[in-house]
Amino acid sequence: MKKILIVAPAWVGDAIMAQPMYARLKQRHPQAQIDVLAPAWTRPLHARMAEIGEAIDAPFGHGELKLRERWKLARELKARGYDQVIVLPNSIKSALVPMLAGIPTRTGWVGEMRYGLLNDIRTLDPIKLPKMVQRFYVLADEKDAPRTTPIPNPELTINASDRDAALRKLGLTTDKPIIAICPGAEYGPAKRWPAVHAAALATQLIADGAQVWLFGSGKDSEICDEIVQLAPHVINLAGKTSLAEAIDLLSLAHVAVCNDSGLMHVAAALGRPLVAVFGSSSPGFTPPLTLKAKIVTLDLECSPCFERVCPLGHMDCLNKLTPDRVMKALKELNKEY
Known part of the structure; x- marks a missing residue:
């Protein structure tokens, strides 16, 4: 049985975008053990x-x-007897262990000049592979192998009993x-749709008969608290759930409204209809992977700039993106x- 280790990304969105690659590995090696x-x-x-063992x-x-x-970790991994490792982050440190x-087979992109650390090394052509999901996916195949099938969208599975427990x-x-x-x-404020816009949207949705749940980690408490002050009837779950609970509860959403964030990719992988709000980043590079x-x-002419904070100081890309535009998409x- 082939044993494959994946050095996985640390960001939620990137981790989600790696899942189609795992599905491709399982397609190529149905009996393989795939660990991350x-x-x-x-x-x-x-x-x-579903593809991940441990x-x-x-x-x-x-x-x-x-x-x-x-x-120490390298010795533990050596004892497990992996046949191949696929290193998704581009840093030297990620290829060291x-x-x-x-x-024996260590696959990955050149990254930070990782010659010697990797021996199945790939050189990226960003024109041919403009999206991050593509750059992950092709690493599941042999070098220079032609891609003959479309890349599947990421998919997360939910346990209904765990979801019900989170509700209770x-x-x-x-x-x-x-x-x-x-x-x-988490990347920075240049990706965050203003609280005043989110609150206005939430107020209209609640008036139309829906309930609005705010999702996020403890780091998102500040912006969620701002929304609550402006729209007190929302249900603020930011910082009150574990990541596991947030995923399970998000699967219940009739629709989701998300910035370009990890939870946007979670909602997409759960098959939830969603409106994705983009400011400083590009839907051409990290779009929600769902139909x-x-x-x-x-x-705008100044976007995408990919900056954490607006370099021009006005953040027009999000400040001028009014709630009515999002409501129309909804x-x-x-x-x-």
Whole structure:
């Protein structure tokens, strides 16, 4: 039985976009054991991917070298006897442990000049592979293999009993249609639709008979609190759920409104219709991977800039993206789904 290790991304959205690659590996090697090496907090994501056997915790923070810990982990991985490792992050550090573990085939992009650390090394053509999901997916095949089938969309699986337990724990009901709003974006404020716009949208949705749930981590509490102050009838779940609970509850949404964020990709992988709001980033690079999405963006001359904070100081790409534009997209989705 072939044993494959994936060094997985640490960002939620990137981790979701890697799932089609796992499906491709299973298609090519139906009996293979596929494990992931990733930060512990991503376990809920990988637990909901049918292709993944085991998630192994990577005990390193962002930018930490920790050579002693990496050497210890490499010995543990060597004992597991992997035949191949596919390294998805582009850093030198992410390729170091697989090399120390002596995994025979070490696949990945050149990244930070990783010659020697990887021995099945690929050189990226960003014109041929403009999307991140494409750059992950092709690593499942042999070098220069032609791609003859379309890339499937990511898919997460949900356990209904776990979802019901989360509903009971938080005292939530499903008696009214649920609109999920995910107003955060860990990358930075230039990806966050303003709270005043989200609140105006939520107020209209509630008046129309829906209930609005705000999703996010504790880091999103500030913007969610701003929304609550302006629209007090929303249900604020930011910082009150684990990632596992957030995924399960998001699967109940009639529709989701998301910034370009990890939760946008979660909603897409759950098959939820969604409106994706783009500001400083590009839907050409990290779009929601679903047929049930409407993208709302102003396509200003200064965007996408891919900056965490607006370099011009006005953030027109999101400030001028008014709630009526998002409401129009929601109504279009409602007609279709």
